[in-house]
Amino acid sequence: MSALRxxxxxxxxGTRVVVDGVDLDVHAGQVLALLGPNGAGKxxxxxxxxxxxxxxxxxxxxxxxDVRAMRLDDLARRRAxxxxxxxxxxxxxxxxxxxxxxxxxxxTEREDDDERVxxxxxxxxxxxxxxxxxxxxxxxxxxxxxxxARTLAQEPVVLLLDEPTAALDIRHQESLLSEAxxxxxxxxxxxxxxxxxxxxAAYADRVVLLAEGRVRGDGPPHDVLxxxxxxxxxxxxxxxxxxxxxxxxxxxxxxxxxxxxxR
Amino acid sequence: MxxxxxxxxxxxxxxxxxxxxxxxxxGSATAPAPVRSALRGAAPRSDEPASAVVAQHAVRRGRVVVxxxxxxxxxxxxxxxxxxxxxLHIPPAEVLGSVLRRLGLDSGAAATHPHTDAALWSIRFxxxxxxxxxxxxxxxxxxxxxxxxxxxxxxPGVVGVSSGAAVGACTVIVFGWTFLGSWxxxxxxxxxxxxxxxxxxxxxxxxxxxxxxTLVLTGVAVNAVAGAALxxxxxxxDTQAREQIVFWQLGSLNGTRWPYVAVVAPLVLxxxxxxxxxxxxxxxxxxxxxxxxxxxxxxxxxxxxxIVLVALLTAAAVAFCGIIAFVGLVVPHLVRMTVGPxxxxxxxxxxxxxxxxLLCADLVARTAVPYxxxxxxxxxxxxxxxxxxxxxxxTRRSAGGWA
Numbered sequence: 250m251s252a253l254r255x256x257x258x259x260x261x262x263g264t265r266v267v268v269d270g271v272d273l274d275v276h277a278g279q280v281l282a283l284l285g286p287n288g289a290g291k292x293x294x295x296x297x298x299x300x301x302x303x304x305x306x307x308x309x310x311x312x313x314x315d316v317r318a319m320r321l322d323d324l325a326r327r328r329a330x331x332x333x334x335x336x337x338x339x340x341x342x343x344x345x346x347x348x349x350x351x352x353x354x355x356x357t358e359r360e361d362d363d364e365r366v367x368x369x370x371x372x373x374x375x376x377x378x379x380x381x382x383x384x385x386x387x388x389x390x391x392x393x394x395x396x397x398a399r400t401l402a403q404e405p406v407v408l409l410l411d412e413p414t415a416a417l418d419i420r421h422q423e424s425l426l427s428e429a430x431x432x433x434x435x436x437x438x439x440x441x442x443x444x445x446x447x448x449x450a451a452y453a454d455r456v457v458l459l460a461e462g463r464v465r466g467d468g469p470p471h472d473v474l475x476x477x478x479x480x481x482x483x484x485x486x487x488x489x490x491x492x493x494x495x496x497x498x499x500x501x502x503x504x505x506x507x508x509x510x511x512r
Numbered sequence: 513m514x515x516x517x518x519x520x521x522x523x524x525x526x527x528x529x530x531x532x533x534x535x536x537x538x539g540s541a542t543a544p545a546p547v548r549s550a551l552r553g554a555a556p557r558s559d560e561p562a563s564a565v566v567a568q569h570a571v572r573r574g575r576v577v578v579x580x581x582x583x584x585x586x587x588x589x590x591x592x593x594x595x596x597x598x599x600l601h602i603p604p605a606e607v608l609g610s611v612l613r614r615l616g617l618d619s620g621a622a623a624t625h626p627h628t629d630a631a632l633w634s635i636r637f638x639x640x641x642x643x644x645x646x647x648x649x650x651x652x653x654x655x656x657x658x659x660x661x662x663x664x665x666x667x668p669g670v671v672g673v674s675s676g677a678a679v680g681a682c683t684v685i686v687f688g689w690t691f692l693g694s695w696x697x698x699x700x701x702x703x704x705x706x707x708x709x710x711x712x713x714x715x716x717x718x719x720x721x722x723x724x725x726t727l728v729l730t731g732v733a734v735n736a737v738a739g740a741a742l743x744x745x746x747x748x749x750d751t752q753a754r755e756q757i758v759f760w761q762l763g764s765l766n767g768t769r770w771p772y773v774a775v776v777a778p779l780v781l782x783x784x785x786x787x788x789x790x791x792x793x794x795x796x797x798x799x800x801x802x803x804x805x806x807x808x809x810x811x812x813x814x815x816x817x818x819i820v821l822v823a824l825l826t827a828a829a830v831a832f833c834g835i836i837a838f839v840g841l842v843v844p845h846l847v848r849m850t851v852g853p854x855x856x857x858x859x860x861x862x863x864x865x866x867x868x869x870l871l872c873a874d875l876v877a878r879t880a881v882p883y884x885x886x887x888x889x890x891x892x893x894x895x896x897x898x899x900x901x902x903x904x905x906x907t908r909r910s911a912g913g914w915a
Contacts, residue, residue: 299806301805301806321805325806325807328806330802330803335800336800337799337800338662338663338798338800339662339664339798339853341795341798345852345854346799349795349796349799349807350807352792352796352807352808353807403807
């Protein structure tokens with residue numbers, strides 16, 4: 250069953266077509282990684298999936314209902330979005346920022362869980378010790394983790410993450426993505442935009458490779474992340490190696506020095 | 513409160529304690545997974561209890577209680593003392609006595625001077641109430657505007673909304689319009705304020721946030737245009753209208769009568785109630801427009817409501833009392849410094865703080881120079897201006913003051 254279903258999505262900014270006829274099914278229980286070079290349309294597509302960006306053509310359905318037609322509060326109780334940039338206009342405490350993620354549940358029975366959920370997701374994102382810090386005083390990575398906790402606090406069934414690991418150290422990158430996987434295993438549909446292809450290969454059930462607004466590959470990481478396709482899409486020689494002793498794959502750019510010696 | 517339930521939860525060795533118990537029974541059929549356990553490789557440190565959340569709550573609530581009680585007491589004491597000070601000195605006990613007698617309780621101290629009741633009820637009380645209302649309106653308007661602009665420097669005065677409302681009210685003075693009775697000036701001020709707020713909003717915002725530079729420059733532009741309009745109106749008016757405009761521009765509560773209060777009070781109350789109702793959504797708006805939308809806030813509607821409320825509050829304050837600057841800037845800022853930026857506390861506490869501040873300012877305006885009534889707008893600008901300087905320096909130094 251696909252939780253999110255995009256059909257024929259096209260987005261145009263001025264004369265430039267950013268997303269061009271994309272069909273995408275995001276299934277419950279899966280982590281889908283959205284990959285592609287800069288300007289491929291990943292964030293825009295995520296915006297369309299979130300219901301922020303109105304596509305020129307096509308539509309996105311969440312469990313069979315057009316996301317643009319859903320009430321905002323209904324939508325907020327089902328899908329959560331983590332954007333690349335998470336700024337805050339006023340110096341709220343970290344715990345208050347996380348608590349904001351609970352606001353869609355206000356006035357429902359689940360409001361009773363607020364404090365418990367907030368504590369649990371803060372522990373999950375490893376920001377419990379920052380609870381009383383003011384958000385603007387945090388480092389970039391700490392801000393990203395706080396925002397991740399806020400997103401989880403929404404308890405969404407659809408989780409959309411735009412480059413959530415960009416500001417994180419290696420430990421927190423790993424833990425954030427394993428958390429996304431666990432969230433999926435519990436029934437959520439997760440879409441995550443990533444630049445680190447090795448990371449995507451390790452954690453995604455499925456990867457979708459975008460280039461110039463079109464889908465160039467869609468399938469399990471092992472099938473899509475091939476040297477030929479990646480080298481073509483990224484316009485840079487890329488090597489895909491299998492990590493010895495495991496079925497993991499590692500994606501590496503071929504560096505100039507290496508190119509020289511093989512020539 | 514649910515807070516207490518979580519306060520004793522052990523953290524260190526039972527990271528999964530919450531998992532499984534968190535699934536809500538009452539959610540939708542597609543309700544998501546239980547909230548997860550602690551991260552792999554990110555074991556919670558035992559010296560950092562999860563009850564930090566609870567501690568933060570308690571400290572904050574304590575501060576809120578202290579602030580609100582303090583301000584309330586200050587308000588009442590100041591009101592009683594201020595009512596007694598003036599050319600005819602009336603001891604606080606007699607002020608209370610007079611109020612109690614009006615309420616039908618014949619228990620307070622009797623008046624020792626024959627004019628006491630007349631002085632209190634026809635001159636001092638209306639002025640006092642007006643000071644409270646205008647102060648509350650200005651501070652609430654400032655807090656709202658800062659919330660919707662996502663910028664602690666936004667203020668109806670700085671940005672020029674007050675001037676816009678002033679143009680509206682001055683037009684009424686110059687042309688002697690009376691088509692709406694005592695409501696004419698207030699209505700014209702509202703129209704002027706609304707138009708200016710819309711203009712500023714359309715000019716200064718970009719992607720849900722407002723750069724300080726853009727905001728201040730917009731204020732300069734708006735104030736310039738409004739200043740020109742005011743100058744033109746002053747030029748058009750006869751000598752009496754001119755004099756009225758000049759003094760009115762300086763801001764004063766002098767000559768407040770009950771009918772004016774009756775016009776201002778409902779507007780201010782409406783504005784404050786409205787502001788309290790949008791407070792929670794303003795918190796979410798601090799995350800940015802897109803994220804606020806993701807959390808279920810209809811940002812477009814919230815904006816429109818806030819613009820109308822700001823215009824309403826500013827117009828109410830400006831209509832009879834002229835331009836009283838900086839209250840909307842200073843008060844919310846001080847409140848934020850003591851109890852944090854959460855709008856659910858900020859908005860009502862600012863209203864209270866604004867009332868106290870203007871009560872003080874008006875007392876000084878009336879009594880600082882014997883037999884003279886200083887313009888209150890001049891006083892607030894005199895104190896608010898330096899505060900603004902300090903604010904600029906302080907925020908410039910601190911990380912993440914504004915963007």
